[in-house]
Structures are given as structure tokens and as C-alpha cells.
Amino acid sequence: MTINGTEDPIAAVRAFNRFYTRKLGVLDQHLGKTPFSLSEARVLYELAHRDDLAAKEIGNELGLDPGYLSRIVQSFDEKGLITRTPLPADRRQYQLSLTAKGRQTFAKLNLSSQNEVAAMLAQLSADDAARLTQAMATIEATLEQRPGRPAAVMLRSHRVGDMGWVISRQGAAYAADYGWDISYEALVAEICAQFIRNYDPAREHCWIAEVGGEPVGSVFLVKATDEIAKLRLLQVEKKARGLGVGRALVEQCIHGARERGYRRMTLWTQSILVAARGIYKSTGFELVKEEKHHSFGADLIGETWERDL
Structure with missing residues (x-):
């Protein structure tokens, strides 16, 4: 009308x-x-x-x-x-x-x-299926403001060009903040390439956080097993920290895992990522394993966190 x-x-x-x-x-x-x-x-x-x-x-x-x-x-x-x-x-x-x-x-x-x-x-082409799920995510994010998500922050589905942004920003951010070398960027590129090649919208998803139409963060939900979902590549730009973006992304990932029928969720992080660890703990994850390793040009303590859904 x-x-x-x-x-x-x-x-x-x-x-x-x-x-x-x-x-x-x-x-x-x-x-x-x-x-x-x-x-x-x-x-x-x-x-x-x-x-x-x-x-x-x-x-x-x-x-x-x-x-x-x-x-x-x-x-x-x-x-x-x-x-x-x-x-x-x-x-x-x-x-x-x-x-x-x-x-x-x-x-x-x-x-x-x-x-x-x-x-x-x-019955849809791959492009039409992607447009459909992206539109659904936009409607949900617009109408349903979950706790911890400021109105100015919008979560949307990934689209063409986003994987390049994720790889670039992850590599640059961790190099600047923690001195990690380019091998970390290579790892992120491999994860993103695998996600694109094997993408199953019924089991996996990527959310991009935007403020004022500009991307400021991301998180990935991927299949570990039929019962277990894996949270990967959580990242928030410095200029958007303190707005609740990281928590909103993690909560959306948990919500998405439940919607897709998973029973448990896991993630791998590093002990030096204090802010991310705080979000994981506050959203119900528990530390279940620690292991020292040398990766990305640094001595690190890797941590596995898990939670039931």
C-alpha cells in the first residue's frame, strides 16, 4: 500500500x-x-x-x-x-x-x-539463500534487542567482501595489540576460506557487528560435531569497545547454536585475551583445559572453554 x-x-x-x-x-x-x-x-x-x-x-x-x-x-x-x-x-x-x-x-x-x-x-540459488538468511538476521537484530546490545549496534549476516575485512582486521589488530606475526593472519585466512567453501546455513553462521553502518566486530559459529558447535574468531575494533559489542556477538552466537540444535559449545582462546575471557565466563562458558604453546611468534597459553546449551 x-x-x-x-x-x-x-x-x-x-x-x-x-x-x-x-x-x-x-x-x-x-x-x-x-x-x-x-x-x-x-x-x-x-x-x-x-x-x-x-x-x-x-x-x-x-x-x-x-x-x-x-x-x-x-x-x-x-x-x-x-x-x-x-x-x-x-x-x-x-x-x-x-x-x-x-x-x-x-x-x-x-x-x-x-x-x-x-x-x-x-529451491533457491546460493545467492538467493544467502540474501534470505541475511534479511532474516536483519529483521531479528532490528526487532529483538537482547540484554547487553545497545540500540546503536546492529548485528547482520556476512556478505561478499566481509571475509577479506575479517582477515585484514584480525591480522592487524593482533599484531598491534599483542605483537603476533603474519602466521596468525594466515590461520584466519584458512578458517575463513574453509567457512566459505563448506558453508551450511542450517548449521553455521557468521555475524558482523556494525555501528553507523561501519563494521566493528565479528564472530563465527561453525560445526565441530553434530552435537557440538564451535565459536571462532571473535574480534571487536578498539573504537567500538565498551559498547557491549563483544558480549552481543557472543550471545548471538550462543543463541544461533541453540536455534540450530546443538547441545554443547566450545571455543579456543589465549590466556592473554583478558576481555574476551571475561565475556566467555559471564555468558556461561567454563575453562576446561590449558596448554602452553608457541604460535604466531609468541609464547602463549591456549585455553579451551565449553558450556552446555
Whole structure:
């Protein structure tokens, strides 16, 4: 709809919502072949990706009516999909966990959903698929401001030219800040080249942080195994430090890993990267391994950090 030659933004958003709702219905048709409604599938998803949730928490986050949620929980309990444990602080509230049968049930639903999306993307060219996922990331980043992300910071998907920027800025930043030699830039180039060659949008992603339309940071989510995601190449430009960019990138990476069905996340960093280590610790990662090594022209202590999703 246009008004005086200009598109009415309200009408545009409503039109997109109608289109996307129809498309979402197509993608979720597989639910009609199972005993689960879309709301029930959403509850299963939350329980599969977050441990020991209270029923009230799920209801609040999904916007479900308490009575309707209670019926869903009762149905799951009768089918042996969940366990219910009264909360010590309030015996009227229950902590929910999936049973082994519940996890198997979710795995089948999740695989079906992934196959539906893969079939849709398979109809698109590689360029169109990239444009689609980039547009989705832009919509999400614009509408959903997560804690720690200032309004001035925008996270978007990678596009043509970004890998060159990542390689250049990573090499220059670590040389300036820590005296690392060009072998580190070579490593970053290898990681970026592998990411481009093997890119699977259903399992991997790169986010670029922008302030005022200018790139100021990046992070990569890559597949380690079917169950484990790996966070790589977190970097924030000096001029953007203190704006919450690094934390926003890490939180987005964690969120992206959950959305893609991973169960655990890992990363490798160095003990001298104090700011990054602080972000990892505050977002739930734990140090699990340390090892001295000589790389990039420097004596370093490599660290492996991990967290459950």
C-alpha cells in the first residue's frame, strides 16, 4: 500500500506478516502428521534446549495461557515425555525435564523441521539463500534487542567482501595489540576460506557487528560435531569497545547454536585475551583445559572453554 507515492510502513509490515504466516504454515505442515500441535512442539523445543525449566517460565516466554500450558504438561506427563519435580520454593510450581523418550520424540520433530527448511532452501540459488538468511538476521537484530546490545549496534549476516575485512582486521589488530606475526593472519585466512567453501546455513553462521553502518566486530559459529558447535574468531575494533559489542556477538552466537540444535559449545582462546575471557565466563562458558604453546611468534597459553546449551 502506498500513500502519496510512499509505502505505508504499517501496511507493509502487516502484508509481510500475512505472507510469512502462510509460509510458516507450509513449513510446519509436518506437525499435522504427528500427535503434536505447534504450541506443544514449541514447549518441547524449550525443554530440549534448556535444562530444568519451571512450567511458569515456559508459559511466560511463549505467551501461553496457564490453563492451556497445564493441559500440555499433563499430556506430556501421561505420554512419558517429561518428569515433573515440585520446586522447593513453591510446591505448587513444577520443574520440568525431558525423559529419554521425550528427547527421542523431540529429535524426530526437529529433524523433520530441518528437512522441511532444507527443501525450501534447495529451491533457491546460493545467492538467493544467502540474501534470505541475511534479511532474516536483519529483521531479528532490528526487532529483538537482547540484554547487553545497545540500540546503536546492529548485528547482520556476512556478505561478499566481509571475509577479506575479517582477515585484514584480525591480522592487524593482533599484531598491534599483542605483537603476533603474519602466521596468525594466515590461520584466519584458512578458517575463513574453509567457512566459505563448506558453508551450511542450517548449521553455521557468521555475524558482523556494525555501528553507523561501519563494521566493528565479528564472530563465527561453525560445526565441530553434530552435537557440538564451535565459536571462532571473535574480534571487536578498539573504537567500538565498551559498547557491549563483544558480549552481543557472543550471545548471538550462543543463541544461533541453540536455534540450530546443538547441545554443547566450545571455543579456543589465549590466556592473554583478558576481555574476551571475561565475556566467555559471564555468558556461561567454563575453562576446561590449558596448554602452553608457541604460535604466531609468541609464547602463549591456549585455553579451551565449553558450556552446555
